[in-house]
């Protein structure tokens with residue numbers, strides 16, 4: 001039987017049964033692949049605009065795979081199955097739905113507890129996710145458990161002596177935790193604690209995040225302008 005581990009990028013693509021995201025511009029295709037009774041998710045920049053595909057694609061793939069390797073074994077993070085060429089990753093498929101599709105009242109209190117636990121676990125392993133504000137990056141597994149995907153924007157804990165990097169890392173860890181409170185605020189606001197309410201009130205105004213958002217947006221816009229058709 002054909003195994004997902006042996007197929008070429010084209011053969012993998014030919015076995016796509018679902019599109020989570022259609023690529024193009026600066027974005028990857030994210031596809032569900034099925035071969036025999038195996039399933040996996042292919043994140044593939046090969047169809048992004050040429051310069052993006054050539055430069056940003058391989059960098060993003062390297063970055064994301066580095067985080068996934070560091071997080072190997074953490075329950076709630078998809079396993080990296082393999083890197084396919086320079087432009088694509090094959091990931092463990094997590095059956096379930098994206099938090100974005102869950103209506104208000106659709107998540108029980110335990111979900112948020114588990115989600116905090118997952119976020120703390122990422123941080124114990126030295127990885128801040130940095131993009132948990134996007135609800136598309138939070139999955140509710142078929143078993144009801146939280147999962148985090150899309151580690152393209154992650155920030156890793158710096159070395160002991162690198163105090164600046166350590167400090168920034170701490171801020172991003174805090175932002176990950178606030179993302180849990182944000183989801184709670186939109187789906188189950190009655191569960192918010194006083195501490196979470198205060199964290200949410202402070203949230204939008206920290207200069208680091210404002211700067212990060214500003215830099216992020218500018219880099220994205222400039223590179224999009226330069227690199228895409």
Ligand SMILES: Nc1ncnc2c1ncn2[C@@H]1O[C@H](COP(=O)(O)OP(=O)(O)O)[C@@H](O)[C@H]1O
Nearest residue numbers: 020021030041078091092093094098136149150
């Ligand atoms: N391992 C996975 N298992 C199941 N669904 C996934 C997985 N990875 C991604 N997805 C789905 O694909 C969508 C896009 O993937 P993502 O990695 O967030 O790409 P992008 O960088 O384009 O946001 C996610 O919002 C999620 O719905």
Ligand SMILES: [Mg+2]
Nearest residue numbers: 134136137150
């Ligand atoms: Mg995403």
